[in-house]
Structures are given as C-alpha cells and as structure tokens.
Amino acid sequence: xxxxxxxxxxxxxxKSTLFNRLVGRRxxxxxxxxxxxxxxxxxxxxxxxxxxxxIDTGGLELDSDESIMKxxxxxxxxAIADSDAIFxxxxxQAGLLPGDLEIAAQLRATRKPVFLMVNKAESAVNKAxxxxxxxxxxxxxxxxxxxHGQGLDAVFEELEILFPRPSGEYLExxxxxxxxxxxxxxxxxxxKSSFVNxxxxxxxxxxxxVPGTTLDAVDESIEYAGRCFRLIDxxxxxxxxxxxxxxxxxxxxxxxxxxxxxxxxxLLIDASAGITEQDLKIASFVDxxxxxxxxxxxxxxxxRNLEISADRFAEHIRDxxxxxxxxxxxxxxxxxGRHIFDVLEMxxxxxxxxxxxVPTSQVNKMLEQAVLGHQPPMVQGRRLxxxxxxxxxxxxxxxxxxxxxxxxxxxSYERFLVNRLREAFGFKGSxxxxxxxxxx
Ligand code: GDP
Ligand code: GDP
Numbered sequence: 069x070x071x072x073x074x075x076x077x078x079x080x081x082x083k084s085t086l087f088n089r090l091v092g093r094r095x096x097x098x099x100x101x102x103x104x105x106x107x108x109x110x111x112x113x114x115x116x117x118x119x120x121x122x123i124d125t126g127g128l129e130l131d132s133d134e135s136i137m138k139x140x141x142x143x144x145x146x147a148i149a150d151s152d153a154i155f156x157x158x159x160x161q162a163g164l165l166p167g168d169l170e171i172a173a174q175l176r177a178t179r180k181p182v183f184l185m186v187n188k189a190e191s192a193v194n195k196a197x198x199x200x201x202x203x204x205x206x207x208x209x210x211x212x213x214x215x216h217g218q219g220l221d222a223v224f225e226e227l228e229i230l231f232p233r234p235s236g237e238y239l240e241x242x243x244x245x246x247x248x249x250x251x252x253x254x255x256x257x258x259x260k261s262s263f264v265n266x267x268x269x270x271x272x273x274x275x276x277x278v279p280g281t282t283l284d285a286v287d288e289s290i291e292y293a294g295r296c297f298r299l300i301d302x303x304x305x306x307x308x309x310x311x312x313x314x315x316x317x318x319x320x321x322x323x324x325x326x327x328x329x330x331x332x333x334x335l336l337i338d339a340s341a342g343i344t345e346q347d348l349k350i351a352s353f354v355d356x357x358x359x360x361x362x363x364x365x366x367x368x369x370x371x372r373n374l375e376i377s378a379d380r381f382a383e384h385i386r387d388x389x390x391x392x393x394x395x396x397x398x399x400x401x402x403x404x405g406r407h408i409f410d411v412l413e414m415x416x417x418x419x420x421x422x423x424x425x426v427p428t429s430q431v432n433k434m435l436e437q438a439v440l441g442h443q444p445p446m447v448q449g450r451r452l453x454x455x456x457x458x459x460x461x462x463x464x465x466x467x468x469x470x471x472x473x474x475x476x477x478x479x480s481y482e483r484f485l486v487n488r489l490r491e492a493f494g495f496k497g498s499x500x501x502x503x504x505x506x507x508x
Contacts, residue, residue, distance in 0.1 A: 071231055074123035074147040076175065077157035078167045082187040086157060086214035087111070087124040115224040118233050123147045152231060153181045155223075158201055160186045160194040160211065172204040181230055183223060184209040190216045225468050225505050229456060232428050248419040251300045251326035253354075254336030255346035259366040260305050262402035263336060264288075267299070267412075270405070292412050300326040323350050331463060332360045332419050332497070334411060335395070339367045339374060339381065343388050351389050358464040360422040360498045361395040362414050369401040394490075396497055418497030423462045426493050431457045431467065438488040447476030455507055466501040474506040 075083045091111040113122040125144035148154060156175060158168055175182050184206050186198035190213035198211040208226060212219035252260045268288060286303035289296060299305075327333055333354045337347055354361045365381060376384075382397045389395075396414055400407035435457040444452035453472040460468045467489065471477060486500050 071118070071120040071153075071227075071233075072123065072151045073120055073153050073155055073227075074125060074144075074151040075155050075157055076125055076144055076148065076171060077185075078159070078165065078171070081157045081159040081162075082214045083124055083157050086155070086185065086187065086212075087122060089214050089217055089220070090115075090122055115227075118228075123151065148175070148178050148180065151180060153183060153227060154178070155183050155185050156204075156206070157185045157187050157214075160189040160198050163197065164200050164203060168201075168204065172206070176205065182206045182208065183226070185214075185223065186211050187214050189213055190218055221503075222505070225460065225503065228458060228460060228468065229470055229505070229507075232458060246296065248295055248297045248415050249300060249329065249331045250297055250334055250415055250419075251323070251330035251332070251359075252305060252334045252336060253323035253326060253350055254366075255338070255344065255350060257341075258336040258338045258347075259402040260336055263334075263364075263366065263400075263408065264299060264302055264305050266402050266405050266408055268302075292409070293416065295416050297412065297415070300330045324353055327353060327357050327359055330359060331422050332362065332415050334415070335361055335363050335392075336366045337363060337385070339365050339399075340370050343384060348388060351392055354395075355391045355499070358499050358501065360418045360464070361392055362411060362418060362497060363389075363392065363395045363397045364411055365397065365399045366402055368399040369404050369406065371399075394495070394497060394499055414497070421495050422464065422498045424465065424493070424495070425462060426459050426465075428458045430492070431459060434488060434492045435469070435485075438485060442481075442484060444481060445476065445478070447473045450476075452476035452481075460503065464499045464501050465495060466503060468503045468505055470505045470507045472507065474504045477504055 075087055077083050090113045111122050111124075113120055125147045154175060156171065158164070184201050184204065186194075186201050186209060189195045189198050189211035195211045198209065201209055210219055210223050210226075212223065252264055254260050267290065286301070288299045288302035290299065291297070335347075335351055335354060337343060363385060365378075365385075368378075371378070378399050381399075385397055386393060396418070398407060398411055398414060400411055402408065435454055439454055444454065446452070450473060455470045455472070457467060457469045460466050469477075469485070482502055486502060489495065489500055
C-alpha cells in the first residue's frame with residue numbers, strides 16, 4: 069500500500085502551494101481567493117525516491133454553513149479517512165485562528181498522526197511565532213515555507229521514522245540510472261583531454277555522441293564492459309583553446325558545471341607537478357557537491373624520473389585531501405594508455421555503490437552493534453541514545469539517525485558511525501552523509 073498523506077487546513081494557508089511543491093509540477097490552481105481549489109486533488113509525489121500519494125482537500129471551513137463549504141468538508145473527511153498521515157497546514161503570518169482550533173479538534177478524533185505544517189515561516193520572526201501552534205495539542209510541529217521549499221526535509225525524516233519504508237519500496241530507477249556518468253576534472257595540463265582522447269581512440273570502445281544540455285556542452289557516450297558511460301562535456305575538454313589560455317578560473321568553472329551532471333568525478337592529478345593549490349581547490353568542489361570520486365594520478369609513465377614511489381605519492385594525497393579519504397587512488401598514463409581501463413572498471417563499481425540502498429533492518433543491526441562496541445558519551449548528565457537509523461537517500465548515500473540529544477553526537481562519534489557504515493556496507497568511492505534528528 070502506498071503511503072497516503074492529505075493536506076488539511078483553512079483556505080489560503082498555502083495548501084495548494086505545498087501540494088505543487090511536493091508534486092513538483094503545477095497540477096492545481098494556486099490563487100489568493102479563499103476556496104478556489106475546491107476539488108480534491110490526488111497526485112503521485114515522492115521524497116527520497118519513495119513514492120507516496122498526496123491528497124489536497126479544498127480546505128475545512130467548519131464554521132460556515134454555505135453548501136460549498138459543506139461539500140469541501142465532506143471531501144476532506146473522506147480524504148482523512150483514506151490517509152495514513154495528515155499534514156495540517158497553518159499560517160504563521162495569520163497566527164492561530166478559531167478555525168484552526170476546530171479543525172484540530174476534528175483531527176484529534178481521527179487518531180491519525182498529524183503533522184503541523186506551520187507555513188509561511190520563511191522569516192525568523194514567523195519561525196519563532198510558529199511555537200504558538202503547540203497549543204493545538206500535537207507535538208509534531210514543523211516551521212516550513214511551501215513557497216520557498218524550506219523545512220520540508222525534517223517533515224519527511226519524521227514521516228520515514230513513523231512509516232519505515234518496506235525494503236524495496238522505491239521508485240523504479242530512471243531508465244538511464246544504470247549509466248555511469250563521469251566528469252573528468254583537474255587543473256590545466258593535468259591531462260584531461262589526453263585522457264579522454266585516449267579513451268575515445270580505443271577500439272575496445274563503442275563511441276557515440278550525445279547532445280548535452282547546452283549548445284556547446286557535448287557529452288560522449290561509450291560502452292565498455294557491458295556498461296554505458298557518459299563522459300560529461302567531452303567537447304569542453306577536447307576543445308582546443310587557441311585564443312583563450314586554459315586559465316585556472318576556466319578550469320574551475322568548467323569542472324563545476326560538469327560535476328553537477330556527473331555521479332563520479334575522475335580527479336586527474338599531474339604526477340610531474342605534485343599536488344598544488346589548484347588541485348586542492350578543484351578537489352574541494354567534489355567534496356562540497358557530494359560526488360563519488362576516483363583520484364587518478366596521471367603521467368605515471370614519468371614516475372621513474374620523479375623519485376617518488378606510488379605509496380609515498382598516495383600518502384601525500386591522503387595528507388593533503390583528508391576530505392576525499394573515501395576516494396580510491398589509481399596511477400595511470402593518458403599518454404601510453406596504461407591503466408586507463410582500470411579507471412573505467414573502478415568507475416563502474418563506484419557509481420553502483422553511490423546509488424546503493426541498504427535495507428533499514430541492516431542499518432539498525434549495524435547501529436545496535438556499533439553502540440554496543442563503543443558506548444555513546446554522556447551529554448548533560450544523560451546518556452546519548454540512538455533510537456533508529458535508516459538510509460534516506462542515495463547519490464550520495466545519506467543516513468538518518470534519530471537520537472535523544474542532537475548536540476551529543478560529536479564529530480568523533482559521527483566519524484565512528486560513518487566508519488562502521490563503511491565497514492558494514494562498503495561504499496568505496498562514495499561520500500557518506502549523516503543526518504541527525506532529535507526525538508525526546
Ligand atoms: P490554499 O488556499 O491553502 O490552497 O492556499 P494557496 O496555496 O492558494 O496560498 C495562499 C496564499 O499564500 C498565496 O498567495 C500563496 O502565494 C501564499 N503562500 C503560500 N505558501 C507561502 C509561503 O511559504 N510563504 C509565503 N509568504 N506565502 C505563501
Ligand atoms: P588538460 O589541460 O588537462 O586537458 O591536459 P592535456 O591533455 O592537454 O595535457 C597537457 C600536457 O600533458 C600535454 O602536453 C600532454 O601531452 C601531456 N600529457 C597528458 N597526459 C600525459 C601522460 O600520461 N604522460 C605524459 N608524459 N604526458 C602527458
């Protein structure tokens with residue numbers, strides 16, 4: 069059964085806006101006049117790859133005798149009956165009104181979980197004002213802004229805790245999710261165009277050009293080891309810049325654009341130049357954007373002259389780029405072609421890992437064992453307690469943990485948990501994100 073959620077609230081609180089935000093397209097009419105969206109709307113929505121059914125009701129206007137209001141009310145009632153949870157939308161700018169109290173009374177009678185969505189709370193003032201809605205007697209209160217898409221993550225984390233998704237209940241992956249989307253990035257002269265040209269010149273590959281999203285962004289599609297790769301913005305990499313030198317600024321901005329469309333970053337480092345500030349800067353974007361990464365030390369054909377061993381070079385990278393400690397390091401030569409196919413094979417593994425889902429039961433088993441082996445610290449006289457853990461999204465893999473005191477999870481304990489996740493489930497080449505949610 070698909071999780072079903074209905075939106076209830078007085079007219080004009082922002083239900084339609086929220087509905088559109090969650091459904092992601094303008095399916096219902098949004099207008100300032102109260103009562104304009106009268107029909108009950110159903111739509112398939114999703115969060116973090118989990119499908120759910122969203123019902124928008126016309127609004128409950130309990131103190132009105134008009135027949136249209138009566139009809140709306142009946143529809144809302146049957147929507148409530150059909151729902152697993154209710155998003156009770158309120159208006160932080162208008163404050164708590166008598167109509168809200170009446171709706172609250174009716175919702176309490178249903179015994180369904182009610183989420184107070186205190187909307188229009190984009191400003192700090194309105195956010196602070198949202199606490200007055202606790203008077204309604206529900207303890208799930210979220211200050212949100214439907215118009216600006218703020219505060220919704222916390223809502224869905226809570227929903228996920230309340231209704232853990234059955235393993236396997238995810239949207240069908242996109243048709244091309246099997247595709248390995250690769251961005252070759254690095255500072256000028258690292259060997260990006262040599263690397264791409266070498267790959268494309270190989271007879272082992274099936275090459276076809278695919279149009280990119282903008283006129284001059286042309287991707288190249290290649291097939292290798294039974295998998296389809298997309299080399300993002302090949303044209304940009306191969307373009308010979310006769311007028312403009314490949315400045316650092318250009319290298320950074322083109323790397324950024326390509327990264328956005330990629331899953332896996334191949335970060336090329338020029339072995340003969342060592343690790344420079346420019347490398348660190350580009351590497352930091354991989355980290356910020358949460359992409360999977362393989363570090364490729366290029367021009368390794370020159371290693372004999374370099375008087376540094378691969379091990380030593382790798383240590384040096386780990387030293388300078390601790391934020392990419394998850395990225396495997398490979399040594400290759402775009403010039404001779406040595407090990408360039410190892411890079412592709414690794415990219416397949418890393419890309420799949422980046423999109424991997426771990427069932428909730430396994431996350432919790434891991435959590436239980438981790439906590440047993442390494443007791444969480446005391447905070448403010450209380451023992452830090454973990455209630456529950458679940459993977460809420462992929463690409464990058466993101467885990468939600470609910471705890472009693474959020475501040476109690478120090479960096480070191482967070483790192484400990486991330487390491488345990490890696491030991492238990494792999495995630496080679498992927499960053500792992502962690503979200504903490506406080507529950508009393
Ligand atoms: P409904 O009658 O409950 O469906 O409410 P609508 O979605 O039609 O919104 C009523 C009005 O509130 C519209 O003018 C929206 O633009 C406005 N509104 C909706 N969400 C927000 C928000 O998050 N912040 C602000 N400031 N206005 C919002
Ligand atoms: P880009 O600016 O990152 O695209 O770098 P290019 O591919 O244009 O390479 C810059 C220079 O490094 C060129 O002179 C290449 O011939 C050279 N180069 C690239 N890859 C290698 C390699 O693996 N070994 C050696 N020895 N030289 C390389």
